[in-house]
Amino acid sequence: MTVRARVLLDRAAIAARVDELAKRITDDHRDGVVLVVVLKGALIFSADLARAITQVPVTVDFLAISRYAPDSGRVRIVQDVSMGLEGRDVVVVEDLVDTGLTLAYLLGHLGARGPRRLEVCTLLDRPERRIVPVAPRYVGAEIPGDAFVVGYGLHVGERYRNLGFVVEADRDALLADPTAGLSWYAQPPKGA
Secondary structure, three states: OOOOEEEEEOHHHHHHHHHHHHHHHHHHOOOOEEEEEEEOOOHHHHHHHHHHOOOOOEEEEEEEEEEOOOOOOOEEEEEOOOOOOOOOEEEEEEEEEOOOHHHHHHHHHHHOOOOOEEEEEEEEEOHHHOOOOOOOOEEEEEOOOOOOEEEOOEOEOOEOOOOOOEEEEOHHHHHHOOOOOHHHHOOOOOOO
């Protein structure tokens, strides 16, 4: 099966955005920053981001969530951060901010730990689908509300996280056949 797809962010565009976000985070957090990475989607993005922040101390911790029910916005924490956040500058690192429901929950949870500053850095933002008025401070790129994306941490059926670029693809086709995009590893789809 052929899947309609196009590269939304290629490797060069991702690298440029990561460098820009790292510079902004560095400028805003001169005393250092704790990156709280939301697993699994933000893992690849956060690794590149942490390596790009070179002028201030960086500490990394992880948070994993599980959905109670798909598209409900209700989540539970299955792995919490292990370090104290009180009085520290914290940046939550996400792969994609969509409705804002999950992010609002996480910000409340982390905010209760008394950080000095609590902000959000996301690779992708989809503000037109926002239900809860959360606004990430650091955004790699905005995407349209109907864009279905995979790659660079984003997945369908646990596939495509390890693509080095972000692909906008036909959602129905990939859900019907999650292997339909395997050719992208050899030859990325065209377009940007």
